[in-house]
Amino acid sequence: MEKYIRIIICLLIVSTNILAQENSAIKSPVVKEQKISPLVNGSPFIIHSKILNEDRYIYMYLPPSYDNSNKKYPVLYMLDAENEFHQTTGIVDVLSRGGRIQEMIVVGIPSVSRLHRIRDFGRAPNKYLKKYATLGLKADNFISFLENELIAHINQNFRTTNFRVLAGKSLTGNFTVDVMLRKPDLFEAYIASSPVIGSNNDLVYRNAKTLFSKQKSFSKFLYLSMATESLGNYELIQRPIPEFVKLLQSNAPSDLYWYYKHYTEENHTTIPHLTNYNALLKLYEPWRLPYFSSIQDFKDQGGINYIKENYKKSKRLGVKVTENLPQGHIMGLAALYRKEIKFKELKQFIINEPGVNPEVLRKIGEWFLHWPSGYEKEAISYFEIWAARYPNSYIPLLAISHSYFILKQKDESDKYQKKALFLHKENPDSDFGDWQDRYSITN
Secondary structure, three states: OHHHHHHHHHHHHHHHHHHHHHHHHHOOHHHHHOOOOOOOOOEEEEEEEOOOOEEEEEEEEOOOOHHHOOOOEEEEEEEOHHHHHHHHHHHHHHHHHOOOOOOOEEEEEOOOOHHHHHHHHOOOOOOOOOOOHHHOOOHHHHHHHHHHHHHHHHHHHOOEEEEEEEEEEOHHHHHHHHHHHHOHHHOOEEEEEOOOOOOOOOHHHHHHHHHHHHOOOOOOEEEEEEEOOOHHHHHHHHOHHHHHHHHHHHHOOOOOEEEEEEEOOOOOOOHHHHHHHHHHHHHOHHHOOOOOOOHHHHHHOOHHHHHHHHHHHHHHHOOOOOOOOOHHHHHHHHHHHHHOOOHHHHHHHHHHOOOOOHHHHHHHHHHHHOOOOOOHHHHHHHHHHHHHHOOOOOHHHHHHHHHHHHOOOHHHHHHHHHHHHHHHHHOOOOOHHHHHHHOOOOO
């Protein structure tokens, strides 16, 4: 008995020590000082629909910059949000942070139930839908809900552009294509993951065939995919999707930007992830700098003129296209010149691009400043371009002063430091001290 009591006491001591260590970790001042954001990527709200005669939950994702800017954002409307919202917002977040796409608002629309899903997105009561269609098939009502209630609510309460994307999978993927054909101007881009195009007696196929025979211009974007499906989905997916693709190949208007991919390693559940990822990349291709393996490759493909012509296609994304290249394009090309140590060509490129902003000039100057010693004069030349183009800014003057300090040219360093102080006194700036620390002239 005494032996068992000792064992229990030992266990209690060990447990107490473990708890003490855990509590100690929790109370650690290092942990306490950290600012930890909530692990969420969206929030829900309820909208009452008079058209559907019910309340609907809606999921909202706002870009990281939303609260700290006055920008307007394109909107991705995600159907089947109960399954696809979190992965889709993750895709949007990582691609936008990586500069591959614009930041976007994501609006997730979950289905109430399987019966409601059939009601909202079904049309023809064929053998595949009939057994579920006890609530009726009212896809037109749902289109009206989207157009007149949900989109109107989002536009009224959030900062949005007119560029909208609709995405769905399976039955909602079929609905997505259906909306493109019936209400093409409701969205600019459509993403359909393994759509059950055979679910409504091939209605989508027949509507597309009729529309394409009459309408020669159709400036929209469609990304269509198909998974490796079970035999039970043959008549719903495996037969009709290839037939629909053949129709697009032969009859689609030339200005319909459409793409199709068969993801052989994905199934009906996993297909949306890669579809949405690749569709967004494909959609934003004109917005990004094309890939060049070398400066020679860049020249062979048409150089600056090719890039500018390609970028003009971004108009269909709702992007305000100007004659000046986006700053991301300039940085990408500058990195390519730097990689190949073609500094004279880089300088000429920057001189020929009058729209280069201060941030890009600063970054290029700092590249050379932090390069192995010997390139400080190269850095100064970019800071001088910066100072000449933005004569009211003290920051490039501090950068030049700092560069001469590194070169141990005290007189020049002091001269530019005085010029920077003069501009700051003329227009005081609370960030002046931070920039002085960045471009310090003390050891």
